[in-house]
Amino acid sequence: MADATSGANPPNAVLAAISRFWTSLDWPLRIALALLVVFVFVAVFGPWISPHDPLKGSLRARLAPPVWQDGGSWSHIFGTDRLGRDILSRIIAGARISLTVCVLVIAIAGVLGTAIGTAAGYFGGWCDRVLMRLVDLALSFPVILLALLLGAISGPSFTNIIVVISLTLWSQYARMARGETLKIRNEDYVDLARTSGLSDRVIIWRHILPNIAPALIVVATLQVGIVVVLEASLSFLGVGVPPPAPSWGSMVADGRSYIASAWWLCMVPGSAILITVMAVNLLGDALADRINPALRGRNIQ
DSSP states (O other), rough: HHHHHOOOOOOOOHHHHHHHHHTTTTTHHHHHHHHHHHHHHHHHHHHHHHHSSTTTTTTGGOOHHHHHHHTTTTTTTTOOOOBBBHHHHHHHHHHHHHHHHHHHHHHHHHHHHHHHHHHHHHOHHHHHHHHHHHHHHHHHHHHHHHHHHHHHHHHHHHHHHHHHHHHHHHHHHHHHHHHHHHHHHTHHHHHHHHHOOOOOHHHHHIIIHHHHHHHHHHHHHHHHHHHHHHHHHHTTSSSSSSSTTTTTHHHHHHTTTGGOOOOOHHHHHHHHHHHHHHHHHEEEHHHHHHOOOOTTTTTOO
């Protein structure tokens, strides 16, 4: 009996912790978190839950309206585009593209920016001056303009858009990592680690990075929305994910010519971008308040 009870306790404890976390959130944050869970679920399981092939269309179903309009059908809930492709299926496929780009960009930009910012803050001196001049140079360009310039040079491809956005956003991690490292490097436990003979590499890995991680997590969360907007913007302008891949930005671009007669071609993918970015920003602000209230109001975007 004791074994059965102890075996049932861990799941109950997990459920209780989840319940406490959920009830501690206000309603806007609950809605944002629920929307992000749906976004991730749709992106991960898209190929299995998509009602139609997002790349195949039928000219007989061309420009079919959404289900709530006259002539709409439940077989195409959000209607179809000019080639008869199902809008809902393309939105689901576009979510998969956006999530993949977000994960890869945040991983690349986060590692690069954190390494540069931590080195600048920890070692100081000429290393700090040289590295931070590079950061200032990167931050001096408007994000959209820099991404567009790099995208036009490299050309449209999935790999290029990841590299382009990563090169655009790494500097924000570098600045945050440097600032947090400067506050930590002279703490007593870091001085004690130095006097005990630990190498700089070990000190950075054991004492610096774990303590600056919360601030970097907030930056990464807020940058999810920025990455979604940048990817959609570059695809809208023709220098992002190349067709026929159903990027949300390219879907908006394809629907511009039909905005008066088939508004759903632009409205549905545009709404997906808006809802995703708003949900991410709400979650990022909440994380900033919970992890480190001092981060609120700091310019990390």
